[in-house]
Amino acid sequence: MPKVGEDLSREQRLAGQKRLTDKQQAFLDNFMHKDMTQTSAARKAGYANPGVDAVRLLRNPVVQERYQEMQEEARSKFGVTLEKSLRDLKKIRDLAIDSEKYGDAIRAEELRLKATGLLVNKAHVLHERTDSMTREEILAKLQEFQDIAKKRMKVATKTHNDPLEIEHDSVIPAK
Structure with missing residues (x-):
């Protein structure tokens, strides 16, 4: 998929591919790299109705494809996956419990729950x-x-x- 600003080849245009807009890329950058909720990312990117637009953006096939590319880039660049992070946080939690550092154990478990969506930020409630x-x-x-x-x-x-x-x-x- 072409990045923002790259022109599509004739073959790509004929195949029905579309280019990501600057606004869509700004949304993805905010969502992926600035630790924002999807609504906050859409608002910061300049969408008029961020709650609805964020859902629409994440359902858009062009945006989905770029989002997956960005996730893969992050995985290959940093070696980060949700599964690895959850496993590491579980190890940290268990080591903290064994060391009787219960505050650290609670924080590690809190981060695990947030990562899986089981614990919601108070601002979103x-x-x-x-x-x-x-x-x-x-x-x-x-x-x-x-x-x-x-x-x-x-x-x-x-x-x-x-x-x-x-x-x-x-x-x-x-x-």
Whole structure:
């Protein structure tokens, strides 16, 4: 795939290939290299409706192809993969626990959870007004969040070679 600013050959144009725009490349640079969320990356790249545009961009075949190229470039340049990073963070966590450095162990586990999408940055969470909710409504909402977390955990552990079985207690008190 041609980089931004490169012209397509006649054969590429006839084959239906399209060139990445400067704005699309700016989005990918922000998303890949500046540790931004997809919405923040689209906003910084100058998109008018960043939440919607970011989703559209990541579904665009031209953008997807360039994103995969950029990921491959990063892997080959730095030797970084999600699997390797998760494995290394697990080793760090285990060594910290063995050394009784529990703060370091918690931080390593936090980074593992963020990398797999199981832990969400507080800035990305929408808050609900709990002061107007009854106790039962709050407990029901907590149970809903816990059910979502259980589903995510099942999906995430299928990709690990050594999945851990995690116990989930219900937030609804026994009667």
